[in-house]
Amino acid sequence: MNKRKEHVVHKAHELFIEKGYHATSIQDILNHSGISKGSFYNYFPSKGELFKAIFTSIHSQVKEDRDALLIGEDLDDIHIFTQQIYLTMESNRKNKMLQLIEDAIVSNDPDLILFIKQSRFLFLNWVHDRFINIFPEDRKPYLLDCAILFAALLPNIHQTSHAMNEPISLKQIIDYCMACITTILEDVSAKGLQLFSPDKLHTLLPNSDYNDFFNNEFSYATLSLKKVIEKVFTANNLNQASYLKLLLFIQEEIMNHKEPRVFLIESALLSLKTCPHINETKEFEHYQTILCKMI
Structure with missing residues (x-):
């Protein structure tokens, strides 16, 4: 812009x-x-499109800040996730997002209302993705239901605390909601209770371009592999710099080209494979799986 x-x-x-x-x-x-x-x-073209630009600009900044919190950290660290949620809700408060959304909805602009609904599902999708990072693999079938509950609990408890003039901090609310979800997840998984299939979540999302896909699943895989490389090699090690440059090259090739040069990406990937400290990790296996889907 x-x-x-x-x-x-x-x-x-x-x-x-x-x-x-x-x-x-x-x-x-x-x-x-x-x-x-x-x-x-x-x-x-219209005031509605301007509203979308405002909403998208705020969302992009929040996403950038949330992703920055993951650098050098474990994806399964619940405390990092709660920090990301805190950052998101603070941004919403600062930018008066609830007020803006309510005002836009009463405008009765069908296109704008659809945009807002789909944006809410984008947040749900992000929470679901993060739950997949955080909780064990065998809990995966129940994580969409839990993500829906978590996304509903947060604003309702927050708004109720304000209505009752209760001095409950945002951090307390987030920690409480996360504790509730962890307990619920254990219960529903033990009983095999599931309402929604995660496979259908994509039907609720707006049409996304190639970069949207990159910015979600692949960005997490890249951050995880970056952390592995930084752990294996010291900061002043030439190998670390070389492998990180390869990751950066693949990232830029994916982001900046509608038709990424596959032969160059495969060459960079082959160079990463030559290092057993990288090639034999689960992070590299996941990174390679996601990358193959994209090229």
Whole structure:
């Protein structure tokens, strides 16, 4: 997003918080951002598309910050996950996301309402993916149900604590919800109780491009393998630098090319395989499996 367009997104976000989405006119946005009507429509076909740009910009920043917390950490560390949830909810509070969503829904714009619903399912999908990282393999069939419960518990307990003027911190709420889910998971898995099939979750998600796929499953696999390399080799070891460069090359090839150069990726992968300290790890096996799906 260029700086001028980003400026309009920022200024419109300010107005939506101050006046509400429905009460903010395009002329208000033009006045507040200092651009012409022609420039506005060059950037955004409608006010609804501008709302989507605001929502997407906030979500992208949250995702970047959440992923940063994983660098050098174990994917199965529950404490890292709760930090990611805290970061997400703090961003929602700071950016008045609940207010924006409620305002947008009452606008009765079908396309915008669908966008909001699908965005909620993206969060559910992320929670489900993280639960797969955190909990044992044999609990996998029950994790979508638990992700749904977790995603519902968080906002409801948070809103109830505010309504009752109870001094419950966000961290306490998150830890409590996670403890509840852990207990529920043990119970339903022991009894074999399952409502939803994880295989159908993708039907709820918006159409995603290639980079969306990369930014989810493959990014976690890359972070996990990066950690392995950093553990095996010291920071000043030339091999560490070389293997990390290979990971970076594959990452950029996937991200920056609609048709990645498979022969170059396979060559980089072959170089990684030559190191038994990398090749024989479960992280490399998982990384290679995900990568093969993409090329």
